[in-house]
Amino acid sequence: MRPLTLSCTKIGIVAVLEIVVLAMVAAFLGLRLYSVLGRRAEQEEESVPQRFEADGKPAGIRPAAMPTPVAQTRPAELEGVMPAVERGLREIAAADSSFNLGQFLDGARGAYRMILEAFWKGDRDTLRELCDDDVYAGFIAAIDAREQAGETMENKLIRVEETRVHSASLDGRTARIAMLFVADIAAVTRDKDGTVIAGSLDDAIESRDVWTFSRNVAARDPNWVLDETDEG
Numbered sequence: 512m513r514p515l516t517l518s519c520t521k522i523g524i525v526a527v528l529e530i531v532v533l534a535m536v537a538a539f540l541g542l543r544l545y546s547v548l549g550r551r552a553e554q555e556e557e558s559v560p561q562r563f564e565a566d567g568k569p570a571g572i573r574p575a576a577m578p579t580p581v582a583q584t585r586p587a588e589l590e591g592v593m594p595a596v597e598r599g600l601r602e603i604a605a606a607d608s609s610f611n612l613g614q615f616l617d618g619a620r621g622a623y624r625m626i627l628e629a630f631w632k633g634d635r636d637t638l639r640e641l642c643d644d645d646v647y648a649g650f651i652a653a654i655d656a657r658e659q660a661g662e663t664m665e666n667k668l669i670r671v672e673e674t675r676v677h678s679a680s681l682d683g684r685t686a687r688i689a690m691l692f693v694a695d696i697a698a699v700t701r702d703k704d705g706t707v708i709a710g711s712l713d714d715a716i717e718s719r720d721v722w723t724f725s726r727n728v729a730a731r732d733p734n735w736v737l738d739e740t741d742e743g
Contacts, residue, residue, distance in 0.1 A: 592676055599679030603686040607728040610686075618735065619690050619724060620674055626737060627696075630654065631664040643725070643738040661703025669695040669715045677721050677743075681728070688735075689723040691743050719743030 589597055589612070604610045622641055629637035633654045638647055657664070673693040680687050696718045698710035723739035726732075 596676055596679050599681065600676070600688075602681040603679060603688070603728065606681055606684070607686065607726075609733060610728075615688065615735070616674065616676075616690075619688075619722075620671060622724070622735075622737065623671070623674075623690070623692050623694075623720075623722065624668055627666070627668055631666045633658065641737055643736045646737050646740060649740075662708070663701050665699040665701065665712070666710075667697045667712065669697055672717075678723075684727050684729045685725055686728050687723055687725045687738070689721055689739075692718075692720045692722065693743070694718050694720075 589600070592600075600612060604612075625637060626641050628634075629641070630650050630653070635651060635654070638650050642650065671692060671694045673691070675691045677689040677691040678687075679689070694717070695715040697712045697715045699707055699712050700709040702708050719742060721741045721743045722737055723741075724735040725738040726735045
């Protein structure tokens, strides 16, 4: 019986050795497979940012965006305007390459405040600069009548609630844009003795004005002037 026991023991040892060898081979193949696939995956991950590179520039640097033609843009300022108004604005932009709607709106808001305050104070020089002949003449006539009566105005523009393009057109070389201004104004008129004869600084009233600004698009002067006033 002893020889049989020894033989079984040898067989068991051989089997264990075979299992160990197979495990080592599997581990070796696993390491080789990981080394190949791992490097390939890293190379693929590293190549992704290169899709956004341009002209050999390092990742993260973007080439400057090309300007989009006016006809293909829709500025935020155009949201909500009527198609006829948008068409007029685009005709103006096509005739005047320097026209910028955002800059015009900012300038119109500023002009609205400056003209109102100049009229209230009787500032003829500012009105002459910002108004055309007809509108200027109307303001001056009102100022003259007020001064002859010995009256003064202490109006104050509290806030501008809304500014919106009301209409826009190009008539030959003359561009005209009408703006609707909705504002809260505190109005006070005093007589020659300083007594309040109309209005109150404590009670602001809503004012709705449609002012039309014009400019010759062929002129070198980039400034717009007020050429018409109306109630909104």
